Amino acid sequence: MTPEQKLNNIRTIIAKAKRFDLAFAVLGILSLMLGVLVFAALFGQMFIDGAPRFTLDFFSSFPSRRAENAGILSAWVGSILVMLVTAMAAVPLGVAAGVYLEEYAPKNLLTDIIEINVTNLAGVPSIVYGLLALGVFVYQFGFGQSILSAGLTLALLILPVVIVATREAIRAIPGYVREGAYACGATQWQTVRDHIVPYSMPGILTGVIIGLARAIGETAPIITIGALTFIAFLPPTPIQETFPFMNMDWLTAPFTVMPIQMFNWTSRPEAEFQHNAAAAGFILVLMTLSMNALAIYVRYRLRKNIKW
Numbered sequence: 001m002t003p004e005q006k007l008n009n010i011r012t013i014i015a016k017a018k019r020f021d022l023a024f025a026v027l028g029i030l031s032l033m034l035g036v037l038v039f040a041a042l043f044g045q046m047f048i049d050g051a052p053r054f055t056l057d058f059f060s061s062f063p064s065r066r067a068e069n070a071g072i073l074s075a076w077v078g079s080i081l082v083m084l085v086t087a088m089a090a091v092p093l094g095v096a097a098g099v100y101l102e103e104y105a106p107k108n109l110l111t112d113i114i115e116i117n118v119t120n121l122a123g124v125p126s127i128v129y130g131l132l133a134l135g136v137f138v139y140q141f142g143f144g145q146s147i148l149s150a151g152l153t154l155a156l157l158i159l160p161v162v163i164v165a166t167r168e169a170i171r172a173i174p175g176y177v178r179e180g181a182y183a184c185g186a187t188q189w190q191t192v193r194d195h196i197v198p199y200s201m202p203g204i205l206t207g208v209i210i211g212l213a214r215a216i217g218e219t220a221p222i223i224t225i226g227a228l229t230f231i232a233f234l235p236p237t238p239i240q241e242t243f244p245f246m247n248m249d250w251l252t253a254p255f256t257v258m259p260i261q262m263f264n265w266t267s268r269p270e271a272e273f274q275h276n277a278a279a280a281g282f283i284l285v286l287m288t289l290s291m292n293a294l295a296i297y298v299r300y301r302l303r304k305n306i307k308w
Contacts, residue, residue: 049278169200227257
């Protein structure tokens, strides 16, 4: 084969590879657009169906047997309080577990088993966590069908996500950061506290908020532990005027959340309740998108301040 023929063969191979890359890029764009269009269509349909209910009364009214008088006050307040408990339970424990597994845990069979189980727990159906919480939190610990039980249930649900996100964020830290800290005489704890955790915080917070965005839309584990489908009162306020200024009675109060309120309305045959469910669904999606937008903003701000 002459040099010219070899050159032509190389050009043919390169041209074929470029055509394959172009076809793959087009396929990827079409797949992305298909998913975006489906989401936009569903989102737009919810907005159209629920537009008549986007009023101040809808946010400030309790559920009612009359669709025109029904609101989501108890549902969105309950969702916020449950998410507060979930974050307070899952974030410190998940981040601490991720840091330990990545920085302190010895590399042995026991650690490997723990890592495998943590990864597998991220794919366990949510109803399993609901059954576990029903036996442990509701009956064994006596928390009852309360906000505390719901928050701890969802904390268990997103705990593997937080742990995995923390470990992946720590792994992304270049090795010379640790080496430089150790060379300056820092201990392992000082290295983790002053360098590893701050530098990995964008990835950790992204995983945390994505986990919370998943938890806010969960229904099966909340129904399993006995959340109410109709509630016409609010939990006690967490803040009070007298000392000690904190009221913990809200943790043991009955509750409902946005997905359960939507489930209740969609089970009604009247068309007006379907409009209420569409409006509540639109608001729930907005809450989820807001949490993801917050994750993106926090990640951008923290990465902007990091100087390697």
